[in-house]
Amino acid sequence: MVKSIRWALAAAAAAALLVAGCGGGDDSSSKSSSSGTPSSGKPVTINWWHIANTDPLKTVWKQAADEYMKAHPNVTIKITVLENEAFKAKLTTNMQAGNPPDIFQSWGGGTLKEQADASLVQDVTKPTSSWIGTLNPAAVGLYKVGDKQYGVPYNLGMVGVWYNKALFKKAGIDAPPATWTDFLADVKKLKDAGITPIAVGEKDKWPGMFWWANLSLRVAGKDAMAKAGEDGSFDSPGFVKAGEELKKLIDMQPFQKSFLAAPWPGATGEAGTMAKQGAAMDLMGQWAPNEFNANTKDKKGLGDDLGWFPFPQVEGGAGQEGEQFGGGDGFAIGSKAPPEAVDFVKFLVSPEIANKAGATGTILPVAKGTESSVTDPNMKQVLDTRAQSTFVQLYLDQAYAPAVGQAVNDAVQTLFAGKASPQDVASKIADAAKSGG
């Protein structure tokens, strides 16, 4: 009697297996060519996932792919363009199922390390050794795990303070502050003049993390940060002091209204506030002006009123001149990618394409000699600072393993909300790091 049910289920299961057998396990690109010998002539498909989902960069990438395909008729490049968050979600699931794309957006650091440990990205040290030296070494380093290269950078930016010159003048500030003490004094001047000193989009958590990270770099120093990345010593005195300096700033209440609910982008965000002259300063990366422009009626952003200065030095801190905070973008190579993929990436970061990409104003190219493609004066200033920097600390939520990076973001947000002390923040992060994330 129950047999008939069992029979039905068995039939269904058999049907499912049959479909699975016919459907085939490989849906995405599984190339039969083994890495090592580029098989010229044999048709090859490359799956490329990137996040430049708006023009002009989207078109630059597409044209680059078209050009490459023309020059290599046996290669087909399938481009999947995704928005940033959607990309992360889709990549995660694909990775977890063992299906990495061949070329994909990567920010390097801890996430790349986890992927490398799980053998989901390819060691391309050998295929790139002949030309990787033509790229900015700080950028290249971000895509290394140990001594092995797993990806190639195409953008390296810097985080600094974008400021509104007109508002500074109004408050009686002649020149950007060079030291932290000057900075805090300027914040007070702005407040006294009735101007909101700083815009921060703390809903997203990472804008606040930028402040803590920069202060940690200046106070605790880059070696302490590297050490903490290894052994979780985020509760060492340098970090606690950095937190205390940040608390000093937060206690001055220099942020815009409802900053805990404001995201970075868009009309309601940090960018929107700066765009409508609602605040004088914004600690942000090189993508900031574009977003300011988008949020002003005439699309010109702050125009000539926009200025930039690097994060001030903190007196008595372990940080040195030339150490900066930033990060970039690059392409990681998936573990199943054919050799042609590496070749294509080489083409993408070559000066020819890099100049076009740089000219879009959205990235700062990393190929040596392409700096001239950047024409905007503020971007040039960022580029110069980058050129002079001796060390670049990668965004903390990328540099460390994802769970630790998120713990940093969370802990700093509690500091901004006035719900934790600098000591708490340091301990919380240390705990997360030590428990393996």
Added chain:
Amino acid sequence: MTLRRVPLYAFAWLVALAILVPLIYAVLGGFRDTGQIAQDPIGLPSPWVWSNYGDILKSGAFWHQLWNSVLIAALSTGLTVPFAAAAAYVFARFKFPGREWFYTLFTLGLLFPIAVAILPIFIMIRTLGLLGTPFGVALPEAAFGLPLTIVILRPFFASFPNELQDAAAIDGCGAFGFFWRILLPLSRPVLATVSMLALVTSWNMFLLPLIVLTDSGGWTLPLGVTNYSTQYGADTARILAFTTLSMIPALIFYAFAERHLVRGLTTGAVKG
């Protein structure tokens, strides 16, 4: 009597206003640009920007996505409702060993959101060779739509008197005949209800299509809206315009189905 009514009318229209204001905000927002919205959050469009709606409607992408959404919603509903109706029929009108266990099994799907199981679902879809296809999206949507549909349909199907089934049997109508020729036709209102619910759920799904679909040509509308955000920015006005346009088809379905919808939940099912 009429004077007593005034506060009631006021209350009703106050609630209506609370619903209309956000909707109007979204629609009007599409006629401004992001700069306007940033500078002046509650102003009227000035100038009126036609390009947001215009560009979206002119772009092939929007119509492709619309088509994909319609296709997948139709497939999903077309699977959910018949399968669930068949299952609800036997739950409602037959006794068999383990019936309540099976029923409880089906209600498990109500108790957790699909996002939690997305990885195993992805692997299963991949195993079935359906990655990148509309069925790859429609099948999981249908699977997760079964619980609520069965739960709604069962009491309704159970409410038909046995005499009806007996009479049909005398006329030579077996289980299938009764189902097809009597039960279903008489259940139109509640079937319209569950179809509407399944359709709306599928229409608004985001994570599942994102994970399953590989080619942007196969994208649905909720995925399309992500085109207006980037790693570092968000075009607020375009997002509003796009989401307004995407909700129009859903609202049109709803307006047509509303008559059936209210009746569907009304007749029998809920009273129990």
Added chain:
Amino acid sequence: MPPSQGDSATLVRAGRTTRPAVRRRRGRGRLATIALFLAPALVLYLLLVVFPLFQVIRYSGYKWNGLGPLDDFVGLDNFKRALSDDVFRGALKHNAIIIGLSLVVQLPFALGVAMLVNSRLKGRALLRLLFFAPFVLSEVITAVVFNLMLQPDGVLGGLNVDWLGDTSLVLYTCFVVISWKYFGFHMIIYLAGLQQIPRELEEAALIDGARHWEVFRYITLPLLGPTIRISVFLSIIGALQVFDLVWVMTGGGPVNASNTMAIYVIDWGFKRFQFGYASAVAVIMLVISLVFALLYQRFVLRRDIEGALTTMGT
């Protein structure tokens, strides 16, 4: 006499007093038929809901970042960790608050609106349409629009309240938006229940001198019993799984002030890459929901059950 559409009320009442259909034919033929009817739904469901669920339960016993093989078995550690984590406890508390508010605020409101729309108010068809409209919208649209409206200079900006940034307010703000979206669904359910109550009963009571609120308390409310019980069930299940809307509006923040269990799960699974842990929390969530559902069916909905028939909801 075959039932017609308008006779549905009679139909229902008739159905209530009849035993469920008993078998006439015994033997394999009947079971084969049942199996055939059940099979499509069952197969689809087993493949795409039950099997994935088992996988999630399996993951919950491991420490796993989602990449690479499952090799770090930790047994119940993930569960212990979740239950002792302040953030998770906070999220659980928030879910409980949302349940409480839903029952105390959202449902009575929906009932009130349903009664309004059920009465002889002019324009009630249009109102009915309007009130259900938010349910049809996607959560993303709702969240985007409300985020815009609730910013400091937004529509309610004049009141100078930090709706989304103030940690003591943000959960309640989210609750209001959730109510905005879902009250129409409950309204429809109550409307259905109300339409089953014969007007004669209410009118008779009024003629006998009862006041309106007495009519409500002693006639309407009791007769609405089954309906209310179903509405409560769906509301609690929904409140336990709150995710989409809050995720887009606040991400669970600021500082976890609007965190819910489902947000916690997705955050740990997708953002922090601690998939085993996230799965364990998902299992906890499932167990809570299941226990509630089973208890509710056994003790509350039993009153509305006859024989082996169950009403809407488990």
